[in-house]
Amino acid sequence: KAGVTQTPRYLIKTRGQQVTLSCSPISGHRSVSWYQQTPGQGLQFLFEYFSETQRNKGNFPGRFSGRQFSNSRSEMNVSTLELGDSALYLCASSPGQGALPQHFGDGTRLSIL
Amino acid sequence: GQNIDQPTEMTATEGAIVQINCTYQTSGFNGLFWYQQHAGEAPTFLSYNVLDGLEEKGRFSSFLSRSKGYSYLLLKELQMKDSASYLCAVRDLSSGGNKLTFGGGTRVLVKP
Numbered sequence: 262k263a264g265v266t267q268t269p270r271y272l273i274k275t276r277g278q279q280v281t282l283s284c285s286p287i288s289g290h291r292s293v294s295w296y297q298q299t300p301g302q303g304l305q306f307l308f309e310y311f312s313e314t315q316r317n318k319g320n321f322p323g324r325f326s327g328r329q330f331s332n333s334r335s336e337m338n339v340s341t342l343e344l345g346d347s348a349l350y351l352c353a354s355s356p357g358q359g360a361l362p363q364h365f366g367d368g369t370r371l372s373i374l
Numbered sequence: 375g376q377n378i379d380q381p382t383e384m385t386a387t388e389g390a391i392v393q394i395n396c397t398y399q400t401s402g403f404n405g406l407f408w409y410q411q412h413a414g415e416a417p418t419f420l421s422y423n424v425l426d427g428l429e430e431k432g433r434f435s436s437f438l439s440r441s442k443g444y445s446y447l448l449l450k451e452l453q454m455k456d457s458a459s460y461l462c463a464v465r466d467l468s469s470g471g472n473k474l475t476f477g478g479g480t481r482v483l484v485k486p
Contacts, residue, residue, distance in 0.1 A: 265416075294472050304417075304461065304476035317473040351416065358471045362407060365416040 263288065265354050265366035273372045279340040282369045286333050286354030292316075293335040294363060295327060298349040307350075310335050311358040339371075347373045378477035380462050385483045386452055394447045394460050394480045402467030407474065408436050408447045409461040417461055420447070449482070457484045 266285040274280050286293050294317075295307040306319040310329035327337040333354075339346055349370050353363035377399045386392040398406070405424040409417035421429055423438035423445060435448040449456055459481045463474040 303478045316471045362419040
């Protein structure tokens with residue numbers, strides 16, 4: 262069974278640009294959560310999607326958004342990139358909302374110049 | 375809100391035992407998780423505790439005391455490959471879903 266797949270693995274952008282990251286969950290998993298990991302703040306929850314609806318949201322500005330498609334694949338978008346957005350963005354999937362544990366992908370490392 | 379504390383770094387010798395403590399404060403506890411993360415890799419699930427007591431899985435055990443807001447992860451018979459960061463995470467009832475709040479992680483260095 263394939264694990265959680267995130268693309269791209271690495272990305273370099275400049276301030277002010279926008280970026281879209283993709284996550285394909287484990288087959289059959291319907292819940293997808295996104296996290297940001299930085300050396301200073303650790304792993305922080307961004308949002309969770311289930312059945313194409315955002316179910317939970319963390320404390321991030323509106324520049325961070327996401328969506329989920331009918332096949333459970335999810336994308337997250339960050340607009341007007343800032344230097345502080347440089348981080349590892351991790352996606353995790355689980356069979357359903359409230360169903361645990363979550364399984365993580367290898368992440369997308371985003372660098373802002 | 376939630377507050378989760380764990381030591382930043384620990385060093386131990388191959389073959390020894392290391393205990394990583396995690397304390398938490400949360401308004402509606404609904405489970406505690408331990409994940410292992412090697413540098414440059416994804417976190418991998420180790421254990422889940424929702425009731426008080428000890429859960430054992432091979433060389434790894436996790437303990438929970440809900441009344442004390444305390445958990446520990448015990449790593450026995452340490453191997454070099456156990457050098458990694460260990461993340462404590464709490465699930466909050468109020469979220470109703472899969473929102474996890476993570477501690478800063480404990481970097482464990484295993485020396486020969």
